[in-house]
Amino acid sequence: MTITQANIDAHLIPILEQVSDPEIPVLTVLDLGVIREAIEVAGVVSVKLTPTYSGCPAMDVIGDDLKAAFEPLGKKVQVELVLAPAWSTDWISEPGLQKMEAYGIARPLSESADKEVLLADAKKVLCPQCKSTNTHLVSQFGSTACKALFKCNACLEPFDYFKCLK
């Protein structure tokens, strides 16, 4: 499932593409799939934003960044936080996943494979550095709520894995 482009006014997309996730700056808010709706009516842009995790501190920053992005264009932004439907890693776009990997964060696996690597030490996560799947879990929790910490047994580099959330 890709992000619901239908809810986003086409002329707003180039501006939204300039707003990135503060924790993973290579991803735009559109790549991440956190913008559920962006509609402009009479110079006011209404944005519906959904958090990745309930406590994600990036949400406040993204809200401020959205306002800053539209301000030079003389547009006001109203940000509404929506919780339902709950965000899923399926909403990250394919180009987003590719950018994430190039940035050094392993992409989320399928739900069943995710359980195997996080619970049963299965070697399935691809090292973003050397592309080996000979990797192991170091910590179920990582530098942000959405990530777990892994290490590659082949090239010995530690790396982040973006946890599957469905």
Next chain:
Amino acid sequence: MKNENLYNYILGIADNSLILGQRLGELCGHGPSLETDIAGTNISLDLIGQTRSYYQYATKISEQEKTEDDIAFLRIEREYKNVLLVEQPNTHFGYVMGRQYLFDVYHLMMLQQLQFSKDETLAAIAKKGIKEVSYHKRFSGDWVKRLGDGTAESTAKMQEAINDLWRFTAELFDMTDADTAMALEGKGVDVSKLKEGYYKEVTALLEEATLTAPEGMYFSRGGKKGVHSEHMGYLLADMQYMQRTYPNMEW
């Protein structure tokens, strides 16, 4: 207040997450290892995030001019509705994981019912929370097993923690007036019905961890009615310090 029962019901759920989040936050920089330190603060962040969603909703239905910060930081001890379990101190890592596991099992069961609430906002917060709390339970359950089925010392310490914390578990299933009223309206969860499943699940994991579930225990109650243990005042003094000293401060 017109929706007093709903307001109190929301606070009853949210205060558990806030106070446990605060306890876990105290560990920031003090965890026994880097990984467990990060885990504790990550879980804390999820819980405080959930708390914010609940409090923001509570401010909407409150007829008073209150912000989420007012609700979090400017009540007196008797006005907090969290259960005694979540305010218990971080005595040692076994306690932290034992407390977490005993709460996580309840928390997940409760949210799994709350997602069917007739109240759309509560249902949405619950659906989001289920994904997070499942992960918390996985983590805390793993540690109870690892410590319980570990060395002689870790087994003894984990058993000691379970023995001490067990007396706080029965309160989880007590129904307050707000709980009963909301359950009748189909907005809240009848937590008394979760009791049997809870003890079954917890006992099974304890067995796997080579630990014993205590029997014939006296159960402590009171948190839900605002009658807290001696630890709560210290926790609040720490948590409320900034808002009390610099009123209306924001980050």
